[in-house]
Amino acid sequence: MNDRITLQQIGEMAGVSSATVSRVLNNHPHVSGEVRGRVQEVMDRTGYRPNPAARTLAGQKSNILSLVIPETAQILFTDPYFAHLAQGMAQACQVHDYALSLFIFHAAEDEAKIAQTLLSRQIFDGAILTATQIGDPLVSQLADNGVPFVLVGQHEDARVSFVDADNVAGAYTAVSHLIHLGYERIGAIIGPQSNLAALHRYEGYTKALRDWGRPLDERLVAQGEFLETGGYAAMRRLLAQRPQAIFAASDAMAIGALRAVQDAGLAVPDDVALIGYDDLPHARMVKPQLTTVRQPIRAAGIRAVETLMDILRSGLHPARRIVLPTELVVRDTCGARRLMGGGISN
C-alpha cells in the first residue's frame, strides 16, 4: 500500500527518537505530556498511519483474527447463518481492538493445502472455524500446527475449544412439544449425518421419543440435503406413511415439506403438523408461519471471539466447550395456536 511517512520521519519532525514516537503511538506511560502532545500533533498533521505489517513483524502480534469458512453454497446462500456469525464476531472484535479477516476456501481443493495456504497467506493471531464436517482434516491440521483457534460447532478432539448451539436439546424440545400437543405418529426429516449438527438434531428427536415412551419408527424418518428441495423430496416419501407431525432439521427443509404437504392437497397443521429449525427470516413469511427452533448465532460469534482472546492471552489452558441454549418459537405450523383457540400473532 501507499504508506509513505514512517515513524522515523515523525520522530525527526518532532525532534525525538523513533522509540519515543512508538511509545506515544502505543500509549505507553513514561512519556512527558509535553513530548506526547508534540508528537501527537505531528502525527495528526501529517496523517501518519503505522504500517501494520511492520508492527506485526516487530511485535509478533497482528491484532487480526481470521474467520475460516468452506465455500459451501449451502451456508453462504441458503441462510443468514454466516452473516449473523460475522456480525457477532465483528462486534466482539471491536471491543478487543481486533480486526477481522475472512478466509473462504474451496472444499474442492486439495485438503492438505488448505491449512498451508491459510498459514502462509493470511496474517492473523488466531482463527475461528465454522461449517466444518465431522472429521474435517483442517481442524486437526491447525491443532497440530499449534494455531490458536475456536470452532463454532463441535468436535471430538479434546484439544479444540468450541462454541455450539445445543442441537440435541433444541430438537428434543421441538419433538416434545409435538408430543405434548397430542400427535402420535411423529416423523422426522433429517440432514446429512456427516454434519454434526444434523446428527445431534436427530439424536434429540430419538431421545424425545424414547423419554416420552414413543416407539422410534424408522419408516417415519427420511434423510435429505439441507435444502428446500431435500425437504420436499423427503416429505413426499413420508406422506405415504401418514405421519401426523414432522420435525424437520432445518427451516429450508421444513418449507419444502410444507409445500409437499400442500401439493398433496393436505393442510398444515390440520393434516400434518410441522416444526422447523433455524428461525430463518423465511420462517415467518410462509403461510402458515413456521414453528421453529431459534439458535443464538450472533451470541455464538461473540463467545467464540471471547474464547479465542482468552486462548491468545493465557496460552493453551484446557479446551473450553460452550454450548448455548436454543429457543422454541411457536407459530402456526405446529398447531399449538389452533389447539389453544389461537389467533395470537407473533
Next chain:
Amino acid sequence: MNDRITLQQIGEMAGVSSATVSRVLNNHPHVSGEVRGRVQEVMDRTGYRPNPAARTLAGQKSNILSLVIPETAQILFTDPYFAHLAQGMAQACQVHDYALSLFIFHAAEDEAKIAQTLLSRQIFDGAILTATQIGDPLVSQLADNGVPFVLVGQHEDARVSFVDADNVAGAYTAVSHLIHLGYERIGAIIGPQSNLAALHRYEGYTKALRDWGRPLDERLVAQGEFLETGGYAAMRRLLAQRPQAIFAASDAMAIGALRAVQDAGLAVPDDVALIGYDDLPHARMVKPQLTTVRQPIRAAGIRAVETLMDILRSGLHPARRIVLPTELVVRDTCGARRLMGGGISN
C-alpha cells in the same frame, strides 16, 4: 502466531543461503534443479511456513485484498447480496493468488476514524467497497489517501473505479414490461433516495413512463425502507389510488406489497400486478411467484477484483467504470403468464 522455523534455518539445514531458499519459495528461475529439490525437501519435512508479515514488509505487497462493508443490518441480513459478492470475489482472488480480508465497520462510528482504523489495522494491497451511501466520506478519504480501491456500486468522483449493475436499465425493462402488458396506472414503491441504486431504479421507472408516453403521477409513487415492512406500508398507501401494476425497488418490498394487496382482499396479478427487484431466493417461494429483475452480483465481485488487480499492476490509469446488464425474470406476479395462457413453470 506460532511460526518457529525461519528461512535462515531452512537454508542452514539445506546448506544454502537464505536468498536461495527465498528463490525456491517464490518459484524464481535460476535455481538448479538439484538445489531446488534439496531445499524443497527440507521445507516439506520441517513443515516450514513463511511468515506473511515479514514477506509483506520486505516485499511491500501483502497479496491480501480487503472487502469493506458497513455493518448495515439491511445488507447483511435481508438478502444474500453480500454472500454472492464475497463468493465472486473469493473465486477471483483464488485465480490471482490473493487472500481476502473482511472489514466490517459500524456506520455509527466516528466517520473520520473509519479510514484511519482500516489503514492502520488491516493489511491489504487494495480494497473493494460496497453498500456505500451517496457522498459517503469513506470513499473520498480512501481516494485522498491514495488507497487503491474499487467500488461495487457507483460514485460520482471521477477518480473512483466502480462495478455496478445497470439499475436504470433494470427498472426501465421491468416497467416497460408492465406497459407492454397493457397496464395503465403503473405505480412504484421506491427506496431511500440517499441510496444511489434506489435513485437509479426510480430513474428507470420515470424514464420508461416518459419513453412510452405515460404520465408520471406522483400519487402512484410511495417511498419506504428497503424491507418487507416498508413495502407493506407503501402499498397500503398506494392501494387508495387503485394502481393496476406496481414496480417495487426490491424483492423484500415487493413481498411486503404482495401481502398488503392480499390482506386488502385483492389478488396478484389479477387486481394488481407486481414486479420486484433482486431475484432473492425468496422471490420464487412466495405465491404467486415474483416477477423480478436479476442482478449479476457474483460477476460484479469477480469484475471488481479484476479491476483492482489492474489498478495494482498498472498504477493509477483513468478510473474504470463497469456497468453490468440485468435480466428480467418473468414469473407470475406480473400477469404475463396468465395473459399468455400460462402455466409454464420456471
Next chain:
DNA sequence: ATGAAAGCGCTAACAT
C-alpha cells in the same frame, strides 16, 4: 523520560 541499537523474517538488488 528519552535515545541507541538490535532485531522481527523476509525480499531484492548487487556481486561473483
Next chain:
DNA sequence: ATGTTAGCGCTTTCAT
C-alpha cells in the same frame, strides 16, 4: 546459479 548485504518500519531491551 548462488551468496552477500541492505533494508522493509516497527517494537523492545538496555543504557543513560
